[in-house]
Amino acid sequence: MIRIAVVVLSFAWSLGLVATPGLAQVRDAAQLAAEFRERVNRGTVTVISGGINGTYIRIANDLAFVLDRGDDLRVLPIIGKGSVQNITDILYLRGIDIGIVQSDVLAYVRDAGIHPTIDRRVRYITKLYNEEFHLLGGAGIQSIEDLAGQKVNFGIAGSGTFMTASIVFDSLGIEVEPVSHDQGMALELLGSGEIAGMVYVAGKPAQIFATVPADSDIGLVPVPLTPELMEIYLPSRFEHGDYPNLVAEGGAVETIAIGAVMAVYNWEPRQPRHQRVAAFVEAFFDNFEAFLRAPRHPKWQEVNLAADVPGWTRFEPAQAWLDARPVEAAMVYDPELRRDFESFLAFLGEADAITVDATLDEGARARLFDQFLRWREAGGMR
Secondary structure, three states, rough: OHHHHHHHHHHHHHHOOOOOOHHHHHHHHHHHHHHHHHHHHHOOOEEOOOOOHHHHHHHHHHHHHHHOOOOOOOEEEEEOOHHHHHHHHHHHOOOOOOOEEOOHHHHHHHHHHOOHHHHHEEEEEEEEEEEEEEEEEEEOOOOOOHHOOOEEEOOOOOOHHHHHHHHHHHHHHOOOOEEEEHHHHHHHHHHOOOOOOOEEEOOOOOOOHHHOOOOOOOOOOOOOOOOOHOOOOOEEEOOOOOOOOOOOOOOOEEEEEEEEEEEEEEOOOOOOOHHHHHHHHHHHOOHHHHHHHHOOOOOOOHOOOOOOOOOOEEEEEHHHHHOOOHHHHHOOOHHEEEEEHHHHHHHOOOOOOOOOOOOOOHHHHHHHHHHHHHHHHHHOOO
């Protein structure tokens, strides 16, 4: 730092901009530079996401805009290469604090033996939303079985799309010839007939498919939810409102979905980076309702901050925030659960006396909510 200050001051002196610097000036300049660097870095948190055509980068961009607090909190979105690489970057790439990944990546990385002790080294802040498995076929492709023996783009090697495409085709017993291109190039190759299909795991609607004309030979291909796939994935569908040029009005295309997770390195509490991420978590959870308003991505509407992710352990500051607000965490960020809770109050005949927004001590609210959950699980909403 002192060497840099000396060089800068010497250059300025040579131009006659300042008098010959003394040692005290050099030390003052070094001190100012150190303080400036500390201020710039103190509240900065990096979020590695996905490619420019995907949902991850738009989610990270929303985080940057909504949570910006100047030097106190600054979120830097970074373009990433997909879930498997993002996990590697969280573990080893200098300066990466948080990453957006698919929820099946942890088991994939662990089972493949890629990163030993990963269960201890990575945590999650929250489940974000579900990402849909987009399977597009070219001319003559009506079903996933039609792709057998043909070239199908699985996305960039190391990406979450490549990982999930491998799992799905292996599970269905359909042998294809995987190729690896970025999604923009894959769409071009699909249109020219050089490949028969392409896979893209992204939250709908994915911007890249808005460019496909309505009269194109390219179409969405249904993906069946078999018993094997049900163990990992969720049912989903594409409707006309998602992709007007790919789905007929009133029609639907069945597919599967996988959860997106906000992952973080499991820093020790005494580490400054742990403290920065903890500050990010508090700001994110405290201001979550801002993400539900336009022009933020519609996928924020699916987020339930309290949702558990099987196989993952939550980052301690995030868990502490949820533990301190058990009812709010479960309800405020889950509109469906909130509506069910209101129905429960009406079921008890106490709607006039107790409402979701009533002033109750935390213990009373927690007991009432626990009773509601038991009622709901017993079929009370049927």
